[in-house]
Amino acid sequence: MSITVDPNAAPTAPSVRGRGRVLPAPVTPAEIVLGVVLVVLWAALAFATPAFLSAGSIIPLLVEVAPVALIGIGMTFVIIAGGIDVSVGGAIMVCSVVTAKLMRDQGLPLILCVAVAIAAGAVLGLMNGLLIAYGRVHAIIITFGTANVFLFIGLQIFGSQPVSGMPNTLAWFGRGVAGQTLGVPHSFAITVLLAAVAWWYLRHTAGGRHFLGIGGDAVAARLAGIRVQRRVLLTYVITGVLIGLASIFTLAKGTSSLDQSVGNGQELAVIAAVVIGGTSIMGGRGSVLGTLLGALLVQTVKSGVTQLGWPSQLSDLFVGIFIVLAVGTDLLRQRTRRAG
Amino acid sequence: MSVDTALPTKEKSATHRRANRILEAVLTQRIVLLGVLIVVVVIVLMYLSANGYLTGDYDFDYMSATLIDAVPLALLGFAELIVIVSGRGGIDLSVGAMVSLVGMIFGFAYGQWGWPLWAAIPLALLVGGVLGGINGLLIAHVGFPALIATLATYYAYKSVALVINDQKPINSTQIQDLYSLTGSVRIPLIGDYIPDVPLGVFTFLAPVLVILWLVLARGTYGRRLYAVGTNDTAARWAGIGVAATRMRAYILSGVLSGLVAVYISAEFASARPDAGTSGNGLALPAITIAVLGGVAITGGIGRLAGVLLATVLIVWLNAGIILYFEGNAGSQFQLLALGVVLIVAALLNGLTTSRYRGTG
Numbered sequence: 001m002s003i004t005v006d007p008n009a010a011p012t013a014p015s016v017r018g019r020g021r022v023l024p025a026p027v028t029p030a031e032i033v034l035g036v037v038l039v040v041l042w043a044a045l046a047f048a049t050p051a052f053l054s055a056g057s058i059i060p061l062l063v064e065v066a067p068v069a070l071i072g073i074g075m076t077f078v079i080i081a082g083g084i085d086v087s088v089g090g091a092i093m094v095c096s097v098v099t100a101k102l103m104r105d106q107g108l109p110l111i112l113c114v115a116v117a118i119a120a121g122a123v124l125g126l127m128n129g130l131l132i133a134y135g136r137v138h139a140i141i142i143t144f145g146t147a148n149v150f151l152f153i154g155l156q157i158f159g160s161q162p163v164s165g166m167p168n169t170l171a172w173f174g175r176g177v178a179g180q181t182l183g184v185p186h187s188f189a190i191t192v193l194l195a196a197v198a199w200w201y202l203r204h205t206a207g208g209r210h211f212l213g214i215g216g217d218a219v220a221a222r223l224a225g226i227r228v229q230r231r232v233l234l235t236y237v238i239t240g241v242l243i244g245l246a247s248i249f250t251l252a253k254g255t256s257s258l259d260q261s262v263g264n265g266q267e268l269a270v271i272a273a274v275v276i277g278g279t280s281i282m283g284g285r286g287s288v289l290g291t292l293l294g295a296l297l298v299q300t301v302k303s304g305v306t307q308l309g310w311p312s313q314l315s316d317l318f319v320g321i322f323i324v325l326a327v328g329t330d331l332l333r334q335r336t337r338r339a340g
Numbered sequence: 341m342s343v344d345t346a347l348p349t350k351e352k353s354a355t356h357r358r359a360n361r362i363l364e365a366v367l368t369q370r371i372v373l374l375g376v377l378i379v380v381v382v383i384v385l386m387y388l389s390a391n392g393y394l395t396g397d398y399d400f401d402y403m404s405a406t407l408i409d410a411v412p413l414a415l416l417g418f419a420e421l422i423v424i425v426s427g428r429g430g431i432d433l434s435v436g437a438m439v440s441l442v443g444m445i446f447g448f449a450y451g452q453w454g455w456p457l458w459a460a461i462p463l464a465l466l467v468g469g470v471l472g473g474i475n476g477l478l479i480a481h482v483g484f485p486a487l488i489a490t491l492a493t494y495y496a497y498k499s500v501a502l503v504i505n506d507q508k509p510i511n512s513t514q515i516q517d518l519y520s521l522t523g524s525v526r527i528p529l530i531g532d533y534i535p536d537v538p539l540g541v542f543t544f545l546a547p548v549l550v551i552l553w554l555v556l557a558r559g560t561y562g563r564r565l566y567a568v569g570t571n572d573t574a575a576r577w578a579g580i581g582v583a584a585t586r587m588r589a590y591i592l593s594g595v596l597s598g599l600v601a602v603y604i605s606a607e608f609a610s611a612r613p614d615a616g617t618s619g620n621g622l623a624l625p626a627i628t629i630a631v632l633g634g635v636a637i638t639g640g641i642g643r644l645a646g647v648l649l650a651t652v653l654i655v656w657l658n659a660g661i662i663l664y665f666e667g668n669a670g671s672q673f674q675l676l677a678l679g680v681v682l683i684v685a686a687l688l689n690g691l692t693t694s695r696y697r698g699t700g
Contacts (some may be wrong), residue, residue: 084487086624137686138637140431140487144628144684155672214536245683268433268491281485313502320496324478327488335483 021269026203027289030278030330034293038300045304052307060186060304063175063253065247066187068093069267069295072273073191073198076291079274080202081235082215082283083139087128088243088270090150095120095247097154100163100258103170103251110169118244124150125240125261129233155260162213164257173252187249191293194242199288211235215283272319275297276326295320367688370554374649381653385660404535406659407652408607411540412439412600414651416626417633418552419593421647423486424630426589427569427639433490434475435597436623437497439616442468442601444501447510447611454514464598471497472594476587498617511610518606541688544603548596553644565589570640628682629654632691653679 022265045052051225052058071088078085099117102108108116125147131142149265171178173187180186210231222228277294279286298319305315362651365372382403396402423430427585439466450460471493478489556562564585567575576582600622605611616622634651635642657677662670 131683131687135687136691137683137689141631141637141686142583142683144624144631145679145683147624148628148675148682152672152676152679155675160668173473268494271491272495281488311503311506313499313507316495317501317503320492320494320499323488323492323495324484327476327484327492328482331483 017119024291026268028278028287029333030326031287031293034277034290034297034326038293038297040309040322041297041300041304045300045307051309052304055183057303057307059180059183060175061299062188063179063185063249064303065295065299066185066297067249067253067294068269069240070191070194070242070246070274071239071248071266072277072291072295073195073288074235074242075274076277076279076286076288077211077235077238078197079271079279079281080215080283080286081211081232083132083232083235084219084271084281085236085239086140086271087124087147087150088267088268088334089244089263090147090154090237090263091121091124091240092247092266093154093249093260094150094157095244096123096251096258096262097157099247100166100251101157104163104166105328107167108169110172111312113169114245114248117247118241121240121242121244121247122237123240125237125243126233128240132236133233134231136256154263158260161255162259166256166258168256170248170252173211173249175253179252187252190245195288195292212284215280215285217244217284256274269298272323276322278326278330279280280330294326341386366637368631370646370689371643371649373688374633374646374653378649378653378656381657381660383491385656385663386651388441388660388664391608394660395666397578398660398663401535403656404537407541408656409658410537410651411538411545412603412622413625413655414545414648415548415596415600415603417547417629417647417651418644419596420626421633421635421642421644422552422556422565422566422589422596423593424627424635424637425569425639425642426565426586428586429658430479430486430569430589430639431490431627431637432472432475432593433487433627434471434494434497434591435593435600436599436616436621436624437494437501438468438471438505438594439601439604439622440501440612440614441471441497441504442598442611443605443611443615444504444510446598446605447515447600448505450518450670451510451512451515451611461602464602465595466597466598468594468596468601469591472591472597473587475594476590479590480586494623498614501617502613505613507613507700509610510614514610515605519609540603544599546686548599549644549648556644561585561588566640582670592680604635625678628678632682652696654681657681 066249071092075085095117098120100112102116103113127148128143128146131137131146134140135142157310159246172177175185181189202211210221210226213224213226214228218228251258272293274286274291275281275294277287277290277292279290291339301318301322302312302315305318306312342449366376367373385394388394389396416439419435420432423432442464446460446464447465450457454585455463475486475490475493478484478493479486556565564580565588566576567578567580568582568585572582575585597616601611601615604615608615610648612618629650630642630647631637632654633642633646633648635647654677658674661673661677665673
């Protein structure tokens with residue numbers, strides 16, 4: 001029986017390998033290592049503080065990680081296509097303050113809140129995308145500029161005081177019982193679902209592969225018939241839309257008031273998650289799965305540090321160390337591959 | 341007939357050509373553009389001031405006093421200039437975090453351990469150099485992309501600065517007395533005719549500017565740095581130690597951040613653990629200033645004068661905006677101004693290089 005199976009399997013093996021050269025393995029070694037690190041970290045934390053693996057600790061972690069991971073999906077597209085977006089913090093502020101004010105003053109229902117936030121995010125993303133794709137200026141400069149403009153818009157809408165007394169419209173996305181199904185927070189479930197779609201799109205469709213091509217070599221991509229400017233524009237609009245949705249998550253996980261510090265420093269948190277996830281900052285290589293794991297790792301470190309009773313600011317030190325380790329091992333692996 | 345008409349057209353084309361050349365200079369040479377913008381901003385604000393649109397007087401005394409804000413911004417702008425010029429995606433996101441951390445260590449040394457100033461300041465510069473050296477090691481020798489290495493060290497330094505003294509600032513009497521370092525002084529001889537200038541301009545900005553100018557524009561290190569930034573491979577074949585040159589750029593950035601840490605501790609009479617990282621931090625404005633000053637993000641291009649003019653432009657523009665609006669609305673409009681000026685300058689650069697150089 002086994003003899004008849006083997007000859008059948010043998011001819012297919014080279015073709016699978018041949019395809020493997022075009023398409024990287026579904027899960028890269030770096031992602032496996034990241035997953036293992038995550039499991040080890042969780043085990044160590046569970047050992048050190050038994051409360052860590054209880055639902056009361058895991059669910060807030062998942063709710064907390066959802067916005068960063070969600071924006072990370074968009075940022076993965078942006079960075080893979082050779083760009084970067086440092087205006088995320090300002091964009092979150094604009095989306096969340098617009099939604100918060102409309103929700104409180106006009107009493108918008110849940111679905112309209114989501115629509116407004118996503119529309120606002122899409123407009124901001126479109127602004128970034130148009131300037132970057134058609135302005136012939138490096139993405140980091142444009143988004144440094146728009147970051148300031150977005151902060152201005154957000155602060156102007158805030159007026160001088162925080163938005164307080166918001167209704168409980170967004171509880172379905174929140175950290176309470178209404179925000180969970182079978183113990184899984186809705187915001188995290190949606191993030192994983194969108195990440196799965198993005199992962200499949202990036203790997204298995206021509207449209208998704210175009211982003212990798214552009215990041216690898218934009219000129220070659222253009223000569224190969226890819227509409228580079230439109231695809232680049234699209235990455236920023238995708239990020240904008242996801243920022244809109246992430247703003248809803250941010251509003252939902254907070255209290256009934258929203259202050260001017262919303263979104264502060266989020267651009268670097270998102271970039272850190274993407275980079276730890278193995279996406280090359282040079283473009284052309286990366287995956288959404290890694291970003292999801294990277295975001296989980298960052299948030300695990302943060303909640304672990306607080307639960308161990310250490311000063312919460314210490315978590316940033318570990319985030320820095322993880323970035324160095326993740327990218328450093330990647331560099332070493334490339335170097336040995338090139339040498340060998 | 342033809343003789344009559346030929347002369348005027350020739351004259352017209354001569355003036356036309358001159359106007360064209362001036363336009364080209366404004367559009368393609370960042371320093372000319374910034375100079376024109378500074379003049380426009382100052383004239384507009386003085387006009388507004390004279391007609392009572394501003395809440396305070398926008399005069400030379402005020403403009404001179406606001407230069408106190410220009411010192412840290414310009415120094416960090418120079419730091420970004422050096423690392424961005426060093427090429428291969430050079431950037432330093434960690435300058436603000438280095439300012440925080442060095443500030444705390446300076447605060448310990450001078451404010452608590454009772455070190456004299458002549459020992460505490462070199463210590464601050466040394467620590468800054470070491471922190472910058474860690475960046476340089478990762479980037480130049482290990483091969484990290486600068487954005488990632490400095491993002492990592494930004495997090496690490498920021499965290500250590502906050503934890504090192506339990507988030508508490510150091511403001512012992514020694515540190516508070518340092519405020520005299522940043523007061524205003526009357527310049528000797530010509531001081532009666534011009535406004536008093538903040539002392540920091542002479543003690544911090546001017547010496548650094550002269551030294552950096554000698555190093556970058558007159559020294560061999562500058563030639564190597566620009567060569568490395570323009571073309572890594574060509575520089576290596578020309579026998580330049582590429583890694584060492586790039587490493588020194590990041591060390592210099594750290595040393596400058598250390599100097600800014602001392603300045604900010606003196607200016608606020610307190611060594612704060614979030615001096616360079618609170619709010620938006622100091623790194624983003626510094627990078628913005630450098631880019632506005634004409635430093636090409638691709639490396640190899642950038643002049644000190646451009647960064648200095650960009651700093652002055654932003655500081656004087658901000659000073660006017662603060663006077664135009666009541667309350668804290670002004671600080672919000674400063675963000676808008678910074679963002680719009682940066683985007684417009686960058687777009688203009690992209691468009692004009694393709695218009696006048698035929699490439700891009």
